Amino acid sequence: MxxxxxxxxxxxxxxxxxxxxxxxxxxxxxxxxxxxxxxxxxxxxxxxxxxxxxxxxxxxxxxxxxxxxxxxxxxxxxxxxxxxxxxxxxxxxxxxxxxxxxxxxxxxxxxxAGPAPAGEAPKGPPGRWKMWIVSTLAIAPITSVVNLFLVPHLSALPVLARTVLMAPVICFLMVYVAIPLVTKGLRRWIFPD
The missing domain is CATH 3.30.70.100 (Alpha-Beta Plaits)
Known part of the structure; x- marks a missing residue:
């Protein structure tokens, strides 16, 4: 192959x-x-x-x-x-x-994506416009939480240092919390029958 x-x-x-x-x-x-x-x-x-x-x-x-x-x-x-x-x-x-x-x-x-019905090809990812909406819905609350609770404690640091400290937190929350929750909640819309 x-x-x-x-x-x-x-x-x-x-x-x-x-x-x-x-x-x-x-x-x-x-x-x-x-x-x-x-x-x-x-x-x-x-x-x-x-x-x-x-x-x-x-x-x-x-x-x-x-x-x-x-x-x-x-x-x-x-x-x-x-x-x-x-x-x-x-x-x-x-x-x-x-x-x-x-x-x-x-x-x-x-x-x-879930399995495809018998005789059909497996479902792939949804259209990029749907991924954009899902990602936006996942990122918005994370950036709000980070701005409210993390940024005030890091404001004395240079921008690069703040970014290096915030990026892993944001990525962790995206991958392990936000994307799974949003995709689960919107599964029927993301992958219509």
Whole structure:
């Protein structure tokens, strides 16, 4: 399988859907944990995730995040990845039914897309205009909270120092609090049936 990611692209999320034969879920989870642990240990990994199916007979989803195109390509061409895939395909009880390479912010929304109906392609991220609205709804309360509670305590510091201190707080709140809450609350609008 070839990769088409731009050389200078931002963070890349590899979004894979796997159909697992009934009765083989535990074996699949063991295989998935193995490949995800190998990917997480690979240089340039930005984390991994395994999302169970939302209903009986629906596919499992694997998320592999990479810092940039070089890290993604390095993983894609690695012998560790090849060995993990060869073992998984030899087992014969699961098969890949979808694969997408999501650039930048698109990967934030991959985990919320949910499975596609039988016979349809897996859902990808929503339109960029919807991501813009969701991101704005997530960022607005965070910036208000930071301005009210953090900025007054940092006002004596130079702008660069304040930025370095506030950026991790804002990013943490975005990734772990705001985006999950907003996407959960607006899921039906973001991903209409």
């Amino acid at each position: 070839t990769t088409t990611v731009r050389e200078n692209s931002d963070r890349i999320t590899l979004y894979i859907t796997e159909q697992v034969d009934a009765g083989h879920e535990e074996e699949f989870k063991a295989w998935a944990r193995g490949i995800l642990e190998a990917a997480a240990a690979h240089p340039g990994s930005a984390g991994t995730g395994l999302l169970p199916p939302s209903g009986e007979g629906e596919p499992w989803r694997l998320l592999l995040h990479f810092e940039d195109a070089a890290a993604f390509r390095s993983w894609h061409e690695s012998p560790v990845r090849a060995a993990c895939l060869a073992k998984g395909r030899a087992d014969g009880y699961h098969r890949m039914v979808g694969r997408q390479e999501l650039l930048g912010v698109d990967g934030w929304f991959a985990a919320t």
